[in-house]
Amino acid sequence: xxxxxxxxxxxxxxxxxxxxxxxxxxxxxxxxxxxxxxxxxxxxxxxxxxxxxxxxxxxxxxxxxxxxxxxxxxxxxxxxxxxxxxxxxxxxxxxxxxxxxxxxxxxxxxxxxxxxxxxxxxxxxxxxxxxxxxxxxxxxxxxxxxxxxxxxxxxxxxxxxxxxxxxxxxxxxxxxxxxxxxxxxxxxxxxxxxxxxxxxxxxxxxxxxxxxxxxxxxxxxxxxxxxxxxxxxxxxxxxxxxxxxxxxxxxxxxxxxxxxxxxxxxxxxxxxxxxxxxxxxxxxxxxxxxxxxxxxxxxxxxxxxxxxxxxxxxxxxxxxxxxxxxxxxxxxxxxxxxxxxxxxxxxxxxxxxxxxxxxxxxxxxxxxxxxxx
Amino acid sequence: xxxxxxxxxxxxxxxxxxxxxxxxxxxxxxxxxxxxxxxxxxxxxxxxxxxxxxxxxxxxxxxxxxxxxxxxxxxxxxxxxxxxxxxxxxxxxxxxxxxxxxxxxxxxxxxxxxxxxxxxxxxxxxxxxxxxxxxxxxxxxxxxxxxxxxxxxxxxxxxxxxxxxxxxxxxxxxxxxxxxxxxxxxxxxxxxxxxxxxxxxxxxxxxxxxxxxxxxxxxxxxxxxxxxxxxxxxxxxxxxxxxxxxxxxxxxxxxxxxxxxxxxxxxxxxxxxxxxxxxxxxxxxxxxxxxxxxxxxxxxxxxxxxxxxxxxxxxxxxxxxxxxxxxxxxxxxxxxxxxxxxxxxxxxxxxxxxxxxxxxxxxxxxxxxx
Numbered sequence: 001x002x003x004x005x006x007x008x009x010x011x012x013x014x015x016x017x018x019x020x021x022x023x024x025x026x027x028x029x030x031x032x033x034x035x036x037x038x039x040x041x042x043x044x045x046x047x048x049x050x051x052x053x054x055x056x057x058x059x060x061x062x063x064x065x066x067x068x069x070x071x072x073x074x075x076x077x078x079x080x081x082x083x084x085x086x087x088x089x090x091x092x093x094x095x096x097x098x099x100x101x102x103x104x105x106x107x108x109x110x111x112x113x114x115x116x117x118x119x120x121x122x123x124x125x126x127x128x129x130x131x132x133x134x135x136x137x138x139x140x141x142x143x144x145x146x147x148x149x150x151x152x153x154x155x156x157x158x159x160x161x162x163x164x165x166x167x168x169x170x171x172x173x174x175x176x177x178x179x180x181x182x183x184x185x186x187x188x189x190x191x192x193x194x195x196x197x198x199x200x201x202x203x204x205x206x207x208x209x210x211x212x213x214x215x216x217x218x219x220x221x222x223x224x225x226x227x228x229x230x231x232x233x234x235x236x237x238x239x240x241x242x243x244x245x246x247x248x249x250x251x252x253x254x255x256x257x258x259x260x261x262x263x264x265x266x267x268x269x270x271x272x273x274x275x276x277x278x279x280x281x282x283x284x285x286x287x288x289x290x291x292x293x294x295x296x297x298x299x300x301x302x303x304x305x306x307x308x309x310x311x312x313x314x315x316x317x318x319x320x321x322x323x324x325x326x327x328x329x330x331x332x333x334x335x336x337x338x339x340x341x342x343x344x345x346x347x348x349x350x351x352x353x354x355x356x357x358x359x360x361x362x363x364x365x366x367x368x369x370x371x372x373x
Numbered sequence: 374x375x376x377x378x379x380x381x382x383x384x385x386x387x388x389x390x391x392x393x394x395x396x397x398x399x400x401x402x403x404x405x406x407x408x409x410x411x412x413x414x415x416x417x418x419x420x421x422x423x424x425x426x427x428x429x430x431x432x433x434x435x436x437x438x439x440x441x442x443x444x445x446x447x448x449x450x451x452x453x454x455x456x457x458x459x460x461x462x463x464x465x466x467x468x469x470x471x472x473x474x475x476x477x478x479x480x481x482x483x484x485x486x487x488x489x490x491x492x493x494x495x496x497x498x499x500x501x502x503x504x505x506x507x508x509x510x511x512x513x514x515x516x517x518x519x520x521x522x523x524x525x526x527x528x529x530x531x532x533x534x535x536x537x538x539x540x541x542x543x544x545x546x547x548x549x550x551x552x553x554x555x556x557x558x559x560x561x562x563x564x565x566x567x568x569x570x571x572x573x574x575x576x577x578x579x580x581x582x583x584x585x586x587x588x589x590x591x592x593x594x595x596x597x598x599x600x601x602x603x604x605x606x607x608x609x610x611x612x613x614x615x616x617x618x619x620x621x622x623x624x625x626x627x628x629x630x631x632x633x634x635x636x637x638x639x640x641x642x643x644x645x646x647x648x649x650x651x652x653x654x655x656x657x658x659x660x661x662x663x664x665x666x667x668x669x670x671x672x673x674x675x676x677x678x679x680x681x682x683x684x685x686x687x688x689x690x691x692x693x694x695x696x697x698x699x700x701x702x703x704x705x706x707x708x709x710x711x712x713x714x715x716x717x718x719x720x721x722x723x724x725x726x727x728x729x730x731x732x733x734x735x736x737x738x739x740x741x742x743x
Contacts, residue, residue, distance in 0.1 A: 021654050028661045036668055038683040039690075042498040045678040063528075094535060096714050097704075118525050127537035128707040130545040132675050138505040140530060145512050148528040160488045160511060162504055165461050167494030175496050187660060195653045202573075283569065284392045286656040287561045291400050294557070294663070300411050304673050306499045308418045308446070308467070314410055328464065331495050336462045 003214050007222025011196070015226065025192070025230060029184045029238050036180055037246045041172040044135055048076040050099040054085050057110030063121070063147050067103060072139050090124070100126045101136055113151060166336050174249075177242045178330045179303040182323050184238065185261070189231040189268030190275070190293045191286070196223045197276040197365070198285035207372070216366040220277075220358060224269045231265035232258070251337030260329045260343065263350040267322040268293075270357040277364040297323035325349050375584055379592030387562070387596065397562070401554045401604055405611050408550050409543050419503045422449040422460060424471040427486035432472035435488075435514055439470065444506045457491040468492035468503060536707045547618050548702045549672045551608035555631065556638055556666060556695060559601045563642035564659040566593045567740070568649050580741055590737050594639045601635045602628070621709025630701045630719060637694040637726040640733035647740040670695040694729075697722040 015022060049067060053060050067073050076099050078089045090102045104122035112119035123140055127133040167174045200206035209219055236258065242248045250257070272289055279285035299305065300314070301323035307315055318324045325346040332338035387393055423436050440447045448466050457469050471489040490507055492500045516526050537544045570576040579589060605628070612618050620627075642659065649655045667673070669690045676696070680687045690696055697718045704710040704718075712719065 018651070018653075020650065021657065024654060024657045028657060032661065032664060035665070035686060035689070039679060039686045040668055040674050041678070041682060042674055043678055043682070044675060045681055047677060095708055095710060113527050116525075116527075119528050121528060121530050123530055123532045125532060125534045127534040127540055128545060128703055129675065130537055130540045130542045132677075133534060133537070133540055135502065137532060137534075138502060138509075140532065141509060141512075142505070144528060144530045148526050151527045152524070160490065160508055162490045162492065163457075164492055164494035164497075164500070165458055167497060170494055170497035170501065172497060174494070175498070187664075191653075191656055191660060195656065199652070278392070280390055280392060282652040282656075283562070283565045284390060284396060286565070286652070286659075287393070287396045287558075290557060290561060290656075290660060290663070291396060291404065294660070295404060295408065295553075298667075298673075299408055305411065306416060306419075306496060308420060309416055310411065314407075317407070332462070332464055335495055336464070336493075338462050338464070342463060 004218045004222050007214065007219055008226050011223055011226040015230065022230070025188060026234055026237060029188060029234055030241060032184060033177065033180055033238050033242055034245070037173055037177050037242065040176050042131075043172060044072055044132065044139075046074050047072055047101065047132075047136060048099045049073045049101045049103055050076055050078050050090055050093055052078075052085050052087070052090060052102060052104045054107040055105050055109040059110045059113055059151075060105045063105065063144075064103070066143050066147055070139065070143060072136075073101075094124065094126050097126065100132065101140075173246050174335055175331075177246050177248050178334055179301075179327055181235070181238050181242060182264070182301070182326045182330055183297045183303055185231065185235045185265060186268045186297050186323050186326075187290075187293055188234055189227065189265045190272040190289045192227045192231060193224060193269045193272030194275050194279075194285045194289035195282045196273065198279045198282045202281050206368075210369050210372050216369060217362045220273055220362045220365055224266075224273050224358070227269050228262065228265055231269065232262055235261045235265060248334060250334050252333035252339055256340050257330065257333045259340075260326065260333070260347060260350070263347060263354070264322060264326040264329075267350050267354040267357070270354040270361065271322070274357045274361040274364070277361050277368065296321050300324070302327050319349065320353065322350060322353055376588045376592050376595075379584060379588065380595045383566075383592065383596040384599075387600075397558055397600055398604065398607065401558065402607060402611060404554060405547075405550050405608055406615060409547055409612075409616050416499050416502045416506075417444050418446045419444060419468070419499070419506070420446045420448045420466045421468045421470055421503075422451065422455070422466045423447055424451050424453075424455050424469055426452065426454060427472040427474045429472075429474060429486045431514070432486045435472070435511060438510050438514060439507075442506075442510060444503075461491070461493045464493075466493075467496075467500060468507075470507060543616050544618050544707060545703070546672075547612045547616050548609075548706045549699050551605065551612060552634075552695065552698050552702055553667060553672065554608060555601050555605055555635070557663060558604055559597045559635060559639055560642045560645075560659045560663060561656075562600060563594065563597045563639050564645045564655045565652055566643065567646040568652055568655045572651055586738060586741055587734075589741075590643070590734060594643065597639050597642075598632075598635050601639075602631065605631050618706060620706055622705035622711065626712055626715075626719075627702065627705050630698055630705075630722060633719070633722045633726045634694055634698040637722070637729045640726075640729040643733050644729075644736050647736055665689075666693055666695040669693050670699050672699050691721075692725060694722055694725045697725070 051064055053064060068075050078086065078093055093099045094102060102124040104124070106120065106122065109119045121144060125133050125136050164170060197206065200209060243250050271293065275288045275292060276285050279288055297303065300318045301321050303323065307318055310318065329343045329346050332342060423439060425432050425436055436450070439445050455469065460466060460469060469491040471491065472486040473489065475487045488511060490504050492504060494500060519526065534540060567576065570579060584592070613620055641662070645655055645658045649658055670693055671690070676690055679690060700718050701715050704715045
């Protein structure tokens with residue numbers, strides 16, 4: 001225990017002697033939360049749509065009006081169209097990305113409706129961004145079906161009511177900011193420790209550690225624990241900021257959230273230490289920790305892409321990514337007001353992950369040590 | 374010729390570390406392949422609970438359709454009312470779909486239940502899409518019923534999706550992942566260059582050599598350009614051969630854009646390398662910039678509405694080189710567009726590259742004169 005304290009004290013001195021790095025650890029996440037809280041959103045507004053109306057009738061004008069009235073679309077005149085129904089101009093606009101969709105109302109639209117036959121409307125969507133295209137498609141269907149039902153006076157034939165819980169205004173901030181807290185926290189903690197042993201190896205001072213009476217487990221733990229405080233402080237800092245600045249609610253209990261955050265940063269720090277024992281130089285350690293943590297925690301954790309749609313092997317893979325578990329926890333506790341007992345499984349996974357990575361780090365460090373003797 | 378020796382030294386330093394080689398060439402391949410499968414903005418298998426409180430045939434028929442649909446995974450089917458908030462809080466399902474009989478709706482030959490979609494609003498994007506699916510399933514059901522009763526729908530949409538007809542996410546995201554990995558690898562190999570020499574006290578040796586400052590600068594950037602281009606070729610190879618994403622446009626412009634981008638991003642990384650005092654700071658700065666480049670590039674979330682939402686930040690997206698690279702890559706890959714369609718983006722990218730390179734050179738002169 002005394003020896004462990006000594007290693008921890010040494011790491012603390014390292015930290016305090018470099019206040020510039022320490023302040024970077026606090027300021028950068030803040031700036032990131034601030035920028036992304038405003039900048040990232042899935043909200044679609046002002047999607048430019050070109051209209052080719054070959055019917056010029058009262059119903060076609062009404063359908064166009066429906067598109068115009070929705071907040072999603074803005075109508076855009078086709079520039080350079082030489083005559084009416086210039087499909088080549090529409091194609092160019094779509095290709096150049098000036099419009100995302102072309103709405104085509106064929107001649108005889110009103111006539112077919114009057115005869116009681118099905119009139120068709122053509123929609124050409126730019127599919128190059130598949131998510132945006134999918135949403136445009138959905139909005140189209142909604143507008144056109146409502147229009148069709150309106151023609152027959154059937155608007156209320158089937159009542160579908162939607163009620164949204166936890167986030168009634170559907171604000172993206174509620175989704176992204178807690179996610180960012182998780183991603184940033186993991187990155188910070190993995191990077192804090194990633195260079196620790198690699199640095200000593202690069203500078204040669206690791207030899208001193210090798211020949212000291214310290215046990216490998218003590219060295220690894222001593223190099224991990226001091227950073228728990230730093231990472232946890234950063235975590236609470238950005239958590240409070242997102243609460244007071246962006247109004248992200250904190251409906252559950254704060255101590256529970258902080259308890260899980262503690263487990264989570266411990267997992268991140270353990271990943272960092274493991275990488276650090278594997279890397280021969282700081283450059284390798286950094287690149288390794290970024291490749292191992294940045295992309296997986298953004299892409300494979302449910303931060304942006306829902307995990308439901310993944311195939312079973314990939315879903316299994318997402319379970320070994322610490323951010324996956326903490327994302328569920330933070331969204332559940334902060335926004336839904338869930339409590340401790342809802343997240344026992346996630347907590348156990350985090351604890352298990354950090355135990356496994358720490359043991360691997362100790363094993364690896366012991367092997368390095370033996371190789372030197 | 375002197376330049377050659379510096380480049381050789383830098384490359385040797387990379388080759389000597391087997392781990393670094395693995396990270397530079399093998400890891401990106403694995404990541405592209407895994408991410409290629411992961412990045413799917415398609416929403417399917419949405420876990421839902423169906424609460425059927427209605428006795429109507431319509432309710433059970435629609436439930437059957439929900440169960441058969443690949444878009445939903447009906448986790449639970451109950452016939453008793455549920456407290457929606459508690460169910461959603463447990464987080465096992467994303468929405469409850471409730472059918473209820475409502476009185477006074479006997480206008481129709483068949484009884485239609487009321488449908489309530491009670492959804493978890495945290496992931497608003499997915500929930501809205503899922504609600505759209507429920508609506509779609511119900512409308513389809515209704516249309517069929519109407520058609521059978523001799524009442525066809527008066528208007529139907531025929532949709533044609535261009536450039537990516539089956540809306541495969543990988544077609545949109547795959548080429549972008551290559552750009553992303555290119556960024557990570559080149560920033561992280563370059564941001565350390567000078568600060569490492571300084572930390573190991575070899576910077577003075579380098580400065581005392583007969584190499585001119587310009588040569589040192591180029592010599593440090595060159596290996597990263599080579600690695601970047603090599604990774605680009607590898608990545609594009611995987612995207613085309615493994616994921617069968619068609620490359621419809623010109624490879625030449627793809628590489629021109631990548632070169633301009635590399636010039637911009639490497640100059641930026643070299644600036645980082647001269648302003649930080651140790652390697653961990655270099656790492657923090659690179660990471661910070663990477664996340665910034667990535668999330669403000671339009672790669673993951675649409676940029677269409679950013680001007681309306683946060684004009685100050687929209688400016689940041691305009692000077693983000695990654696944004697232009699991703700735009701150009703998508704144009705070339707998916708739309709098969711020629712430069713007539715993206716010359717503006719290419720010009721912007723070139724402009725950013727020129728500005729950053731000059732800044733970086735100026736900064737480097739200041740750095741060595743110290």
